[in-house]
Amino acid sequence: LGQMLAERLDAVFLRQTYSRLVIDCNRSAEQPDAIAAVSDGTMVPGNQALSDADVAARFAEIHEPYQAAIAAELARRDALGITTTLVALHSFTPSMRGMDRPWQIGILHDCGDTGFAHTLLDVLREEADLTVGDNEPYRMDQIDYTIPRHAYPARPYAEIEIRQDLLDSSEGCAAWADRLARVLPAALERTATI
DSSP states (O other), X not given: OHHHHHHHHTOOOOOOOSOTTTOOTXXXXXXXXXXXXXXXXXXXXXXXXXXXXXXXXXXXXXXXXHHHHHHHHHHHHHHTTOOOOEEEEEEXXXXXXXXXXXXXXXXXXXXXXXXXXXXXXXXXXXXXXXXXXXXXXXXXXXXXXXXXXXXXXXXXXXXXXXXXXXXXXXXXXXXXXXXXXXXXXXXXXXXXXX
């Protein structure tokens, strides 16, 4: 989805290629769930009894390069005077802890410049076939890492969560890329006129 969307918008796309079960790049090293031993009640075998060196290696080899790439790209764009809205793209499971999640898409936001995120919520709610979550299925808060680190206090941003069963085929990914390629610029344009 991310690559398809980047192509449609001619946007920069920085992708994390590791599962968040290996390491969650949206958590700091201080967060115990950055490398979860258990996820939704299921033991993660590769995360059992990790040594401090194992944890440090995952951060050094996966987390830090990803975060550094985001920081470098934003710094490059800032140096060129390019106004940048940071969009983080995630997916979520259709159910968690035995509860179905009704949203097809959720927009997460917390502090900083939330104008774009709120406008994107409004634009998505105009899509008659969508159930849109406002800080659902997750709430952005102090344990999040990427958006707070790179967008706060003044960079416009939105964290987008799309339900995984809607992305389980190339057709599903293409449909969401088409939709987001339409609604993201519309939200950006509306935000600029506020």
